[in-house]
Amino acid sequence: MKPLAYVRAGSLDEATAAHAAHEDARYLAGGTNLVDLMKLGVESPATLVDVSRLPLDGVEELPDGGLRIGATVRNSDLAAHPLVRRRYPALSQALLAGASGQLRNVATTGGNLLQRTRCPYFQDLSKPCNKRAPGSGCGARDGVHRDHAVLGHSPGCIATNPSDMAVALAALDAVVELHGAEGERSVPVTEFHRLPGEHPELDTVIRPGELITGVVLPSAAAGLPSLYRKARDRASYAFALASVAAVLDLDGDGTVRRVAIAFGGLAHRPWRARLAEAALLGAAPDDERIARAVDAELDQAQPLRDNAFKVPLARNLARRALTELAARPAPPAGA
Known part of the structure; x- marks a missing residue:
């Protein structure tokens, strides 16, 4: 059995410090994707930094009429929030279409944005996959690829992003808020996920050790x-x-x-x-x-x-x- 360290973070700074201090660390919130990948052997972190108890579980109305959604807000709570349903119905509909009630009760906003592809070649350690093992090849290209990409793919990867929520956020011009060792920064959702290019192993523009703290829905799209x-x-x-x-x-x-x-x-x-x-x-x-x-x-x-x-x-x-x-x-x- 592989040893696994566990750290429960009490603050944002504690979380990023713990991530930096431990080799091969991963943040853990709802765990609906990460834990599955650990069971498959696709992910094998040496340390889990639990951020599920950080005060990031609120939906805040901003002075200009927009909304700030905390990274650990559960998908079920976000889909049912009256301001989301009234002002940003596409987001509520996407969340309700995305998973069963059991999963929505656990999955988080930040985790949903970071979930990895469901390509079977990525999830099967016996198959070549440039996303999982760079340089090994793309088994899907000449294999089973009915569910795969038709836009923006590269010779190295034809996987698709599985998130329903992220599609709605992209249409709503939402912005992802990040916290890391270098401080705070914001990235538009439309620029947060990467196309595969020559580095399909990189899903997003998130920097090592950065943590999603929230998502902002702009007032311009409200209503x-x-x-x-x-x-x-x-x-x-x-x-x-x-x-x-x-x-x-x-x-x-x-x-x-x-x-x-x-x-x-x-x-x-x-x-x-x-x-x-x-x-x-x-x-x-x-x-x-x-x-x-x-x-x-x-x-x-x-x-x-x-x-x-x-x-x-x-x-x-x-x-x-x-x-x-x-x-x-x-x-x-x-x-």
Whole structure:
């Protein structure tokens, strides 16, 4: 049996100091992904730094109308929070679509952002995987890759990001707050996860020893029409084959004043659809305009042998989501 040290942190500084002081340390909160990976042998930390009791479990309304979500807020509590449901419905919908109630009761906001791919080649130690063992190759590329990426992949990795929550946060322009030895910093969610490039082993831009302390939802997106839609293999909880989070706000004349679109299940990170957004901004979102905008984004797709179906699947999800938002009545003045 491999020895394992355990440290329960009482403060942020204690947590980062303990992480720095112990070789091969990992932060532990809900543990719904990390513990599974430890059982599989994919992760084998020498030290666990427990941050679950740090005072990071609140949802705070900011003076400008935004929200700060603590890193250890449970997914079930966040999905049910009245301000989240009212002002950022896409986030609540994504969380409810993401896992069973049992998992949502344990999983945390920070852990959800840091969960690792569910690619079976990553999880199987007998298979080559550049994400798990850099330089070993990508078994999925010539193997079973029906569930894998069609956007932003590289010769070294075709894995997808499994988070539903992160897709909604990307469309809402949320910001991740981090605490580390060098102090505090903030990173937009759209820049937090990396594309694989030549270093697929690096999932995010988080620095060694840094700890997620919270996520900020901006006031600019508060109260705007938003939604999250997901396609999966079965009606019960499963990872997305494709998903979309969208925000759409119209001027009084029916033209698009603000739009944000993010895809899940298609890439190494939530895929912000900037081309589609640019095609819609300032225009009337009729069916033809929406179709052209979504097509402009997904024309970049490079599907593999077995996953080309993801492109029309994502196209239909996005078109339906945007059409639904465009048809909603305008909110009353001052709402």
